[in-house]
Amino acid sequence: MRLELRDITKRFGTLVANNRISLTVEPGEIHALLGENGAGKSTLMNVLYGLYRADEGEILLNDQVQHFTGPGDAIAAGIGMVHQHFMLIPVFTVAENVMLGNEATGFAGSLDLDAARKRVEEISQQFGFHVNPDSVIETLPVGVQQRVEIIKALSRDAEVLVFDEPTAVLTPQETDELMGTMRQLKEAGKAIVFITHKLREVRAVADKITVIRLGKVVGEASPTASNQELAAMMVGRPVELTVRKGPPKLGEEGLVVQDLRVIDALGHVHVDDLSFSIKRGEVLAVAGVQGNGQTELTEALLGLQTHVTGSIKLDGHELVGRSVRKILDAGVGFIPEDRQEDGLVGNMSIAENLMLNRSFGEPFVKNGNLQLGKLDEFAQQKLKEYDVRAPGISTHADNLSGGNQQKVVVARELSRDLRLLVAAQPTRGVDVGSIEFIHKQIIATRDSGVPVIVVSTELDEVVALADRIMVLYRGRIVGIVPPDTPRDVLGLMMTGERPEGAVA
Numbered sequence: 048m049r050l051e052l053r054d055i056t057k058r059f060g061t062l063v064a065n066n067r068i069s070l071t072v073e074p075g076e077i078h079a080l081l082g083e084n085g086a087g088k089s090t091l092m093n094v095l096y097g098l099y100r101a102d103e104g105e106i107l108l109n110d111q112v113q114h115f116t117g118p119g120d121a122i123a124a125g126i127g128m129v130h131q132h133f134m135l136i137p138v139f140t141v142a143e144n145v146m147l148g149n150e151a152t153g154f155a156g157s158l159d160l161d162a163a164r165k166r167v168e169e170i171s172q173q174f175g176f177h178v179n180p181d182s183v184i185e186t187l188p189v190g191v192q193q194r195v196e197i198i199k200a201l202s203r204d205a206e207v208l209v210f211d212e213p214t215a216v217l218t219p220q221e222t223d224e225l226m227g228t229m230r231q232l233k234e235a236g237k238a239i240v241f242i243t244h245k246l247r248e249v250r251a252v253a254d255k256i257t258v259i260r261l262g263k264v265v266g267e268a269s270p271t272a273s274n275q276e277l278a279a280m281m282v283g284r285p286v287e288l289t290v291r292k293g294p295p296k297l298g299e300e301g302l303v304v305q306d307l308r309v310i311d312a313l314g315h316v317h318v319d320d321l322s323f324s325i326k327r328g329e330v331l332a333v334a335g336v337q338g339n340g341q342t343e344l345t346e347a348l349l350g351l352q353t354h355v356t357g358s359i360k361l362d363g364h365e366l367v368g369r370s371v372r373k374i375l376d377a378g379v380g381f382i383p384e385d386r387q388e389d390g391l392v393g394n395m396s397i398a399e400n401l402m403l404n405r406s407f408g409e410p411f412v413k414n415g416n417l418q419l420g421k422l423d424e425f426a427q428q429k430l431k432e433y434d435v436r437a438p439g440i441s442t443h444a445d446n447l448s449g450g451n452q453q454k455v456v457v458a459r460e461l462s463r464d465l466r467l468l469v470a471a472q473p474t475r476g477v478d479v480g481s482i483e484f485i486h487k488q489i490i491a492t493r494d495s496g497v498p499v500i501v502v503s504t505e506l507d508e509v510v511a512l513a514d515r516i517m518v519l520y521r522g523r524i525v526g527i528v529p530p531d532t533p534r535d536v537l538g539l540m541m542t543g544e545r546p547e548g549a550v551a
């Protein structure tokens with residue numbers, strides 16, 4: 048099916064999120080949509096999916112104008128969305144999820160579990176997905192859960208498939224598999240829209256690239272364009288894609304972790320006897336496939352885990368057993384993995400969000416009174432410095448694009464007086480221009496003499512920022528190695544193998 052978006056305009060108040068955007072995707076084509084944070088990509092896809100009504104413009108499928116009043120209409124017309132945050136019910140099986148997904152539109156025999164099971168098997172076989180219809184979603188790795196999302200869309204006969212930053216939560220191997228799946232779907236004649244910030248992926252699979260900036264199409268690029276060219280087109284200026292950093296000026300040991308163990312309420316061990324230290328002025332980057340204890344480690348550092356034994360000393364002071372409030376007050380900056388859950392309060396303004404995590408609102412609260420002028424001035428400055436694209440400082444965090452939300456969290460944490468920075472996936476969903484900026488800020492924090500721990504599933508990021516790399520596997524340290532360790536060795540370590548010479 049051929050998709051055409053014609054002169055789509057969508058406004059939020061005075062903000063023009065989409066300004067006469069036109070785009071055509073042919074069957075059997077992967078069309079990448081590139082754009083910096085807040086460029087308007089998700090808004091455009093929400094219009095296509097019937098979640099937003101365009102103020103102007105038309106959606107055409109095989110040259111027929113469509114009038115969607117909600118996602119149900121879009122799905123019935125053959126549009127499928129593969130969301131970044133999966134819309135699956137974790138305790139249900141694959142077939143049950145597929146059956147529920149079809150409840151609204153109904154393929155023959157909807158609410159018929161056997162039919163759903165058969166459909167999963169058919170699709171799974173056609174595309175070599177290896178998905179068992181009776182597996183319970185929460186027991187499946189993230190990459191397989193995503194395949195279930197794709198199966199769900201295909202079971203509703205989707206001919207146009209939209210992938211909105213689909214690799215953000217995937218491991219490098221899962222990402223490669225997804226690229227393969229996208230090529231197969233293309234061979235099967237599907238029209239595919241692919242939204243991502245990762246230039247390597249665009250160049251690997253896209254047939255066509257459209258770049259949007261500030262709500263407008265700024266041009267088309269060829270998949271043979273270099274990363275540099277694509278990056279410059281996205282953000283409208285040359286971008287440094289490599290992190291520049293001098294050798295670390297190491298001070299005393301700032302963070303010393305000894306025999307750290309974190310278990311959950313069910314007794315599962317997530318962090319198993321970890322011992323390591325980070326000097327002042329040093330970045331220790333933690334590499335590993337998601338789910339190998341990284342989340343629990345960062346949460347333990349912040350006092351967010353309950354069953355913790357061992358010791359975490361910051362400048363000689365014990366943090367284990369202290370409250371989150373006390374740990375923040377001790378100067379621990381935290382960029383959490385899930386910004387929506389742990390980083391921001393959605394229905395609070397940017398300015399209010401920038402004030403969080405400070406002891407008694409310092410320095411914006413004096414004698415119990417909020418100094419609004421001071422806060423506003425600070426917020427304006429951060430908005431500008433971090434290039435947060437928003438109508439203003441009173442915009443609610445919920446109404447920011449994903450990348451801009453991340454910038455607000457980073458701006459807040461790095462502007463506090465820090466003695467340790469814990470950064471988990473600091474640039475997830477952030478565009479190349481802002482990655483450059485955030486990386487510079489993290490290095491500046493290190494160079495100011497703060498110990499930094501960065502957790503990232505992006506090997507490129509780990510290698511770029513690290514003074515040392517610590518690889519975790521099943522909650523244990525596989526090794527601590529220098530940043531020039533070859534990628535394939537790091538990849539192997541991420542599966543639990545220890546190369547010769549690695550410090551355990």
Ligand SMILES: Nc1ncnc2c1ncn2[C@@H]1O[C@H](COP(=O)(O)OP(=O)(O)OP(=O)(O)O)[C@@H](O)[C@H]1O
Nearest residue numbers: 059064084085086087088089090446447448449450
């Ligand atoms: N519901 C909303 N209300 C008000 N403004 C919104 C709303 N949704 C999006 N915006 C604004 O519209 C603009 C486009 O946002 P959109 O989410 O489409 O960007 P994006 O290109 O998908 O960015 P990212 O790469 O960061 O996800 C942004 O300035 C955003 O703040």
